[in-house]
Amino acid sequence: MLQTDQELFEQIKFKENPLYEQIIQDILEKKYSIVDNFFDTAEVDILRENLLEKYEEDNFKKAAIGNKTSEVIERSIRGDFILWINEAEAGKAEKTYFNKINSLIEYLNRTCFMGILTKEFHYALYPEGTFYKRHLDTFQNDGRRKLSMVCYLNNEDWKPENGGELAIYTHENGKEEQINIFPFPGRVVIFESQELEHEVKPVKVPRLSITGWLKTR
Ligand SMILES: O=C(O)CCC(=O)C(=O)O
Numbered sequence: 001m002l003q004t005d006q007e008l009f010e011q012i013k014f015k016e017n018p019l020y021e022q023i024i025q026d027i028l029e030k031k032y033s034i035v036d037n038f039f040d041t042a043e044v045d046i047l048r049e050n051l052l053e054k055y056e057e058d059n060f061k062k063a064a065i066g067n068k069t070s071e072v073i074e075r076s077i078r079g080d081f082i083l084w085i086n087e088a089e090a091g092k093a094e095k096t097y098f099n100k101i102n103s104l105i106e107y108l109n110r111t112c113f114m115g116i117l118t119k120e121f122h123y124a125l126y127p128e129g130t131f132y133k134r135h136l137d138t139f140q141n142d143g144r145r146k147l148s149m150v151c152y153l154n155n156e157d158w159k160p161e162n163g164g165e166l167a168i169y170t171h172e173n174g175k176e177e178q179i180n181i182f183p184f185p186g187r188v189v190i191f192e193s194q195e196l197e198h199e200v201k202p203v204k205v206p207r208l209s210i211t212g213w214l215k216t217r
């Protein structure tokens, strides 16, 4: 088959990435992957400052359930406040964030033909006492959501007694298993949006994150 110079160049440029390979292997094996230090402390600090600044400016909204045309705010289901991030208007910290996400998407599309064409991300803040009850992300009526991705922006001294675990429910030989994941700073959790039910356990101190979805067309 004839290849254009561009295609040949793309092939030469391509390098196997052990971290991304690990993510792919995890998702194939168990439908989720936990990556510590996906973002370093400096990146987390600046994203957290951004989040808090926007939160204090009152830009966040109570998160709703349902899709964009039929949203209901239901505090008994979820109590977080969110702010959607527009990539076109991303500041310096958010640009660094999207560069990393885009590089992962490119890798997934190239090596697994995942067909990720769009994405959506929002900041989230769970005030003390809030939670997000067990759900599937397709609850949002969006079948295009392929992978859910949560990145935690809490302080370095986030303690287990702060609560706020992400509980993921998996099935092993027909038996349900609950995996509890602490929202440690810089940690990223990626999971199959259509497959895994999950919940955010009640938090005892404000819990900060960026949550997003990688979507097919
Ligand atoms: O913050 C988390 O750990 C998960 C959030 C979540 O499930 C969602 O926003 O749909």
Ligand SMILES: [Fe+2]
Residues within 6 Å of the ligand: 135, 136, 137, 148, 198
């Ligand atoms: Fe979710």
